[in-house]
Amino acid sequence: MMRILLLSIILVGLILTGCAHTDSSSGEREQMLDELDPNRENKNANDMNDKLGYVNYTKDQINQDNEEHHSATINRREMADMIARMILRNEGFERVSTLVTDEEVLIAYEKNEALEEVEAADIASKTAVSVMPGYFDVYVSDNDVLIQDIQSLHNSSANNKDYDNTLDQIITEMKKSPQGIKHKEDIMD
Structure with a gap:
């Protein structure tokens, strides 16, 4: 009997931990998708307009071959x-x-x-x-x-x-x- 009770407690704990992990990773996934695609329509689309613009590069990153031919354009x-x-x-x-x-x-x-x-x-x-x-x-x-x-x-x-x-x-x-x-x-x- 004690063994069944202990097994039930462990099983419930694992289920709750798994559900909590799914919700957390789902939220992280949504946040990553929002950051990667600012045009993505979701409930937080207006939040993207409130974010500051920021970049951080090193000289080596800019000197890479694909960056050497990068030019700024105006639409x-x-x-x-x-x-x-x-x-x-x-x-x-x-x-x-x-x-x-x-x-x-x-x-x-x-x-x-x-x-x-x-x-x-x-x-x-x-x-x-x-x-x-x-x-x-x-x-x-x-x-x-x-x-x-x-x-x-x-x-x-x-x-x-x-x-x-x-x-x-x-x-x-x-x-x-x-x-x-x-x-x-x-x-x-």
Whole structure:
């Protein structure tokens, strides 16, 4: 009888330990999957936006053969999308068209009468400068005709420079409008 009781206690202990281990490893597995694939949909998807960005490399890791040919790239469409959305979050903007090339950011917008022309140009320009690397030239305009002109270039490729004349004409037209603060140095002053 004592032997059966002892065997039962051991068996129950093993079952409880196994269940606890399964729940723990399942949670660890979910956490690893979340960290490896930030686009994974789960109940903690919003937590990924709260995490800080961090990396730690050694010189040897960067000098590996596959790293030597690694280059940073900019997704021009995502950057244009981000800039336009950020500008539209400001009061007074009704419509924003943004084009990001390999060297320029062109922003044409419609604003309401409550927003001053120079203030609108400052907001649009500062937004682009805050998002893009410093070597980009930023051009802004409240000439709503330019929205369609910018849109006409949306299918162009940065590798195909056939659109250069059109781009130069749009920039020339944009320069007739107030440009706001265009350079990071200007923002710092």
